[in-house]
Amino acid sequence: MQDSSQTPENPHKATLAPSATLRELANRDRLTKWESLYAQQAVLFRDLAEENAVLTKRVEELERDLRVWRVGVEHTEHEKEELAAKVLRLETSLHSLQNDNPLIVCLMDGDGAIFSEDLLIRGREGGRQAAAILTHTIKGYLNHESSTNYTLHSYQIYTAIYYNGPGLRNILIQNKVCDMKDFTEFVEGFNQATPLFTLVDVGGGKEAADAKLKESLRLFIRLPQTQYVFFGGAHDNGYLHTLRSFQTEGLLHKIIILKGNSKMARDVETYIDEMSIAIAECPDLFLRLKLKPRPGLGPSAVESTSGGRTSPNKAQRHNIKKTTATPSSSIAGNDIGSDLGDLSPAVTPVVQSGKVFRPIDPTKCPVLYISSLNDIPNANSEKPPPCNNYYITTCKRASNCPYGHDYLLTPEQLESLRETVKKTVPCPDVNANKPCLAGNTCPFAHSCPGGPNCWHLKQGKCRFKGEYAHKVVQPEPVDVTKF
Numbered sequence: 001m002q003d004s005s006q007t008p009e010n011p012h013k014a015t016l017a018p019s020a021t022l023r024e025l026a027n028r029d030r031l032t033k034w035e036s037l038y039a040q041q042a043v044l045f046r047d048l049a050e051e052n053a054v055l056t057k058r059v060e061e062l063e064r065d066l067r068v069w070r071v072g073v074e075h076t077e078h079e080k081e082e083l084a085a086k087v088l089r090l091e092t093s094l095h096s097l098q099n100d101n102p103l104i105v106c107l108m109d110g111d112g113a114i115f116s117e118d119l120l121i122r123g124r125e126g127g128r129q130a131a132a133i134l135t136h137t138i139k140g141y142l143n144h145e146s147s148t149n150y151t152l153h154s155y156q157i158y159t160a161i162y163y164n165g166p167g168l169r170n171i172l173i174q175n176k177v178c179d180m181k182d183f184t185e186f187v188e189g190f191n192q193a194t195p196l197f198t199l200v201d202v203g204g205g206k207e208a209a210d211a212k213l214k215e216s217l218r219l220f221i222r223l224p225q226t227q228y229v230f231f232g233g234a235h236d237n238g239y240l241h242t243l244r245s246f247q248t249e250g251l252l253h254k255i256i257i258l259k260g261n262s263k264m265a266r267d268v269e270t271y272i273d274e275m276s277i278a279i280a281e282c283p284d285l286f287l288r289l290k291l292k293p294r295p296g297l298g299p300s301a302v303e304s305t306s307g308g309r310t311s312p313n314k315a316q317r318h319n320i321k322k323t324t325a326t327p328s329s330s331i332a333g334n335d336i337g338s339d340l341g342d343l344s345p346a347v348t349p350v351v352q353s354g355k356v357f358r359p360i361d362p363t364k365c366p367v368l369y370i371s372s373l374n375d376i377p378n379a380n381s382e383k384p385p386p387c388n389n390y391y392i393t394t395c396k397r398a399s400n401c402p403y404g405h406d407y408l409l410t411p412e413q414l415e416s417l418r419e420t421v422k423k424t425v426p427c428p429d430v431n432a433n434k435p436c437l438a439g440n441t442c443p444f445a446h447s448c449p450g451g452p453n454c455w456h457l458k459q460g461k462c463r464f465k466g467e468y469a470h471k472v473v474q475p476e477p478v479d480v481t482k483f
Contacts, residue, residue: 102226103158103223104158105220105229106160108159110161110209113232124192130190131159134197135157141230160216163199163202164209217231222251230258231258236268237268260282386404424445427446430444445464447468448464
């Protein structure tokens with residue numbers, strides 16, 4: 001008997017079960033893969049979305065920066081256009097300054113470059129002739145040597161010559177080149193020759209002319225309209241540093257050395273050769289020899305011809321010994337010489353009314369030494385100069401006066417004394433801030449010749465003490481006819 005429980009109801013069920021299981025497994029495997037791929041896709045999409053968000057934000061930032069830069073570029077372009085227009089205007093103005101009205105400057109040291117004797121002794125005519133020669137020299141250089149074509153009247157020539165007035169006048173007189181009148185008239189003639197030509201008296205300060213010349217050089221050479229600067233100072237090594245500073249600034253090409261007859265200083269000459277600085281010759285305008293002070297022949301010592309300050313010197317006082325009144329019977333032969341000291345053989349003492357008077361040799365002392373406003377002689381140690389009050393007004397000190405009363409002055413010497421006192425010796429009344437009853441006829445000075453820029457006033461040593469002594473505007477003079 002067969003057990004029915006062991007007989008399967010569906011004979012195919014056992015054979016199909018394994019394949020179904022495989023399919024189910026395969027489907028599950030595929031589903032797992034799809035789920036894995038989906039998950040990866042989701043992660044990828046999420047990463048892409050995040051990256052896109054970051055990039056979008058960055059693009060927005062870049063676009064914002066671009067807009068800012070675009071505005072900056074537009075602003076810069078606008079500024080560039082404005083600057084280009086400004087540069088064009090400046091270039092036009094500079095071209096106008098340089099070419100439409102060029103300036104030629106001539107600056108000279110008058111203490112070293114001294115005008116020739118032939119010109120000085122001719123006074124005003126000589127001054128005008130000197131200005132004409134200087135102009136001809138400058139124009140000749142511009143027409144023949146300069147690379148720029150300067151047509152006539154297309155440029156202006158400005159000339160300034162600085163000199164130490166007291167020192168230069170003394171040395172000219174000591175060396176018998178000219179007298180005071182000739183020199184004064186020469187200066188007037190030169191200054192009146194053309195409006196832009198001037199001889200400038202800088203006073204007696206040491207190196208005063210040098211200082212003014214150096215500053216004028218620095219001022220004019222930097223002006224754009226200045227084409228050339230004719231420089232007359234190669235005789236002094238003191239200007240070498242100034243020339244080198246122009247080389248540093250790139251302005252040395254504007255310098256032209258104006259050479260006269262005097263020898264150039266060694267260091268300056270070497271520098272001129274090294275830098276190939278142009279030279280304009282002017283041989284007929286200046287003295288051929290360098291003048292030197294001659295002690296005993298003039299008002300006072302001159303330290304140098306380049307601005308040295310004058311000062312009194314014992315040896316330069318008239319070498320005349322002050323004497324007491326002597327009867328005429330006792331004055332004869334060598335007795336006169338022993339009483340009066342060392343006199344020139346050409347000077348003979350004069351006896352008037354029983355008193356010995358001492359002439360001053362006009363050939364050796366054409367201009368008297370004056371006890372000037374700031375150089376007061378020591379009466380105890382120096383031979384006295386003539387007394388201003390005695391020879392011009394009245395000396396109240398009589399025999400107690402420290403200055404000489406026993407000189408016999410020529411009319412020229414007396415006039416020289418009056419002129420100098422009128423300029424340099426202060427009026428006692430004005431000095432005391434009192435009205436001067438002499439008015440315009442007063443023989444003394446009512447104002448300091450140094451004016452507001454008086455060097456001695458700044459040192460507190462000026463003898464002009466009046467309220468208006470250093471002011472440009474002076475009080476009205478007293479009308480003496482009312483007294």
